[in-house]
Amino acid sequence: MGHLFSKKPQSKVTEQDKAVLQLKTTRDKIRQYQKRNEGTLEKDRQLAKKLLTDGKKDRAKLLLRKKKFIEQQLNNTDNQLENIEKMIQDIEFAQIEIQVVDSLKEGNESLKKINEMMNIEDVERILDETQEAVEKQREIDELLSGALTAEDEGEVEDELQALIADSVKKQLPDAPTAAENPEVELPDVPETLPGEAVKEVSKEKEERVALEAS
Structure with a gap:
């Protein structure tokens, strides 16, 4: 079912993309125009002051009129920039909405195919x-x-316990032997049993007492 969710190839540049690009280009040009004329306004203001100092009132007034006209143009460009920015945002948001709708449509189609399969x-x-x-x-x-x-249940239980004991035994380490470790000395095995040794001691004691009495 992997093909149901495979991504579609990326689409080419749409008319909306071209419109957004054109609006952004226009916006950048307006900003450059504003920056250039803001510097001109300050220069004209300083020049008008110098003309007044030199007694050239008419030329100073003409220069101030030019400055006022440029300020009005800059105010208009501010409004234009605001409209352009709003238009760019509207188009980009509309593109996102289209993508959401396309994704929902594709998901719905995939869900229908899955439901048909099951x-x-x-x-x-x-x-x-x-x-x-x-x-x-x-x-x-x-x-x-x-x-x-x-009885069968008892035998099953005995066999189970035997298996458990065997498993535990395999997990315990083996005890070392003399053959495996020559350095370990084991005690000698007594030749007589403890009871027989006691009898021999008692017999020897009776013989000693009899000799002393004679």
Whole structure:
């Protein structure tokens, strides 16, 4: 089902993209115009002051009129910039909305295909078969558990304990032997049993007492 969610190839530049690019280009040109004329305004102001100092009032007034006209133009460009920025945002947001709608449409189509592959009848059939298999296994378990006698259960328990003991034994380390470690000296095995040794001591004591009495 991987092909259901495969991404579509990237689309080419749309008319909306071209419009946004054109608006941004115009915006940048207006900003350059503003920056250039803001520097001119300050120069004209300083020049008008110098003309007044030199007694050239008419020329100073003419220069101030020019300065006023440029200021009005700059105010107009501020409004134009505001409109352009709003237009760019509107177009970009509309493009996002289109992408959202396309994604929802594609997701809806994929969901429909999945639902067609897994219809209600198939799901119900699979659930029924699974339930039957569970019930059958339960019946087998009950038959097996009922077929064993108490003696059989005891033997099963003994075998289980033997397996557990064998598993524990395998996990414990083996005790070292003299053959594996020559340095370990084992005690000698006594030749007589403890009871026989006591009897011999008692016999020797009786013989000694008899000799002393004679």
